[in-house]
Amino acid sequence: MPTPAHPARTAPTSRDVARAAGVSQATVSLVLGDKWQGRVSPRTAALVRGAADDLGYRPNQAARSLRLGNTRTALLVVPALTNEFFARVYTGAAATAAEHGFGVVLYPSPDGTGPARDPFASARTALDGVIASSMATHALGALRGTGLPLVMLDSDPTDTHDPADTTGPDADGTDATATHATGRHAAAHVNLAVADGMHQVAHHLLGLGHRRFLHLASAVDTWTFHARARALAETLPPGTTTLHTVHSALDVHSARTALENALTTGTDRPTAVICDDDVLAAGACKALRRLGLRVPDDISVTGFDDLALATAVEPELTTVRLPAEQVGRSGMAALLAVLEGHTPDNTELPVELVTRGSTAAPAKP
């Protein structure tokens, strides 16, 4: 066996590398930090590098962060990872982060809606910035007041006071400081063109000949869903079309019962159900089947998001494809820009209608 000289294995430090290379610790730091232009000879630099990966040296991140005052880590605040959309947002954000030597740590709501005292306690590592979905209502409150750079996803772009538009000025003098604080972290916005998406859905259905619509909407009280509802209402010509709205939680079962209730108590049946989400659309399809209606022959259904679910169900869903990974990438890019001192523009990412088997011309009466 090899000499067990040092049985207690501890990670090699830059000083160990220095000793091995016969130079000072400072030199190691310069070389490995690529700051040795004209300060260290190429020979010595090579020597240091050799010693470093002989020893398998990895800089201690804690020490690095302490010295540099930054952590190269961002927090992504989302409602729940089991929602495929947000899993994809994370994937995109993490990819862009990795390209810049950043990491991403998550703060999803544990149970999907809990209050969860402190998002920053769960993120053991300190943070350089935050990317937050407006749907992550469980954490928006705690976000204010932290002077951290903030990027909001799919939230009201006219709202610069960002986290929580609650309450006016407080009683005591904290008002001025609060204004100052929110002013400091120049919040950037990354939004999806959800209004345009709803436009496209509506025009698609109008073009097929539909006139009576039901909007199966998310019960989550968030800008993105308000924007969809508003866009839908504005697109449908009044007088010649009717639009009813039903709200539901974002799961298949809730959607099914919501739609069953709406249709059994309903007046004249809609010919198309427009859903805020593919999950809702899947629930809608189940409800319709239960009621003996065929999709799309008797009634059309549209979704939103283009999740994997959209092509897993039968018939496949006509839906609006959202560039989820791109949301994450753009969000992280905006955050990185803020961290470099720039003030990025708000971005709005395009969406695309995907026509599949769940929509067709309405049956002749």
Place this chain on the structure above:
Amino acid sequence: MPTPAHPARTAPTSRDVARAAGVSQATVSLVLGDKWQGRVSPRTAALVRGAADDLGYRPNQAARSLRLGNTRTALLVVPALTNEFFARVYTGAAATAAEHGFGVVLYPSPDGTGPARDPFASARTALDGVIASSMATHALGALRGTGLPLVMLDSDPTDTHDPADTTGPDADGTDATATHATGRHAAAHVNLAVADGMHQVAHHLLGLGHRRFLHLASAVDTWTFHARARALAETLPPGTTTLHTVHSALDVHSARTALENALTTGTDRPTAVICDDDVLAAGACKALRRLGLRVPDDISVTGFDDLALATAVEPELTTVRLPAEQVGRSGMAALLAVLEGHTPDNTELPVELVTRGSTAAPAKP
């Protein structure tokens, strides 16, 4: 406006708290670390606490980690978060971690399969331990050699050499050290009773009268899928039953084409398709519908995992419910135990057959 005495806002340190409370920094550390029993008077302790949250003091995690030599952070290595199962594993792991003041950072394969040089580069923060799914084949190689405590999820429990059972002893003397190294991080295992799950599926179908089976298996070459195949083969009585196997990637489209190919070229049609995953089952249902076969009247289908998808499709899938969150919780608990010096037992979590509409007695010929 309030006096802008200190325009450059920097986070308060323990020294600031000390100054505000009129004590030394060490005292602050003692009080806030709850180590002041008999060392600091209750009056002073209260004073310190008051000053601390007046200033909104939060200990600098980087400094803390540097001093303590640990980060209270674990890495969870999974194939992809868009797989609902692993999103739920994360949720469970993060919940248990939070209860113990730990954080969890993720290392999913960016594109679902990439090689991705270094999992630890992406995790900017240093790590105390690793929890890895055996399906995260992209990272298993890099995991070996890091002396980090390791918990394996759903991998061969008899394999203690854990990451990568590749290669025998190497050429040079690294063999001894390698053995020593793997010996050091006493890998714990958290497994699912997938074999029992397959037993239950098989007995359910046998009980309904099925005799000709097709196993739509995952093409991923991993212990968990081998275990399922083996369990299935062992459960079906030879002679009176037939079992064919088809492999597919883990997405709806691949599953659909795989099954279509199998059934169109096939000999005598199976009466039940047993799938390794709900996603595969959804694909199978689509294939069968395309071939004009009704589920479950003409042919039964079973899934595995009990994802949300299982109740979103029509008919709802008979499947095996896996306690995904519990996998994460148990994995994190095992890791925490290792970090406290214990050597936890391998755990096997029970699974449960959920009978739904995709299975029925086979049609009389």
Place this chain on the structure above:
DNA sequence: GCGAAGGGGTTTTACGTATAACTACCGCCG
């Protein structure tokens, strides 16, 4: 022949925390 300019490093310091080691004070017992 001498000051200036660099090349090639080294020494030193700071980051914020946790804790070991030390000090000062007081009451009390022998």
Place this chain on the structure above:
DNA sequence: CGGCGGTAGTTATACGTAAAACCCCTTCGC
């Protein structure tokens, strides 16, 4: 009255890194 133990702190140090400040030697311009 000297010492001892307990109380209530303080001072000093270490963690590993990055970088500012310094230092010495050689070369070069004039």
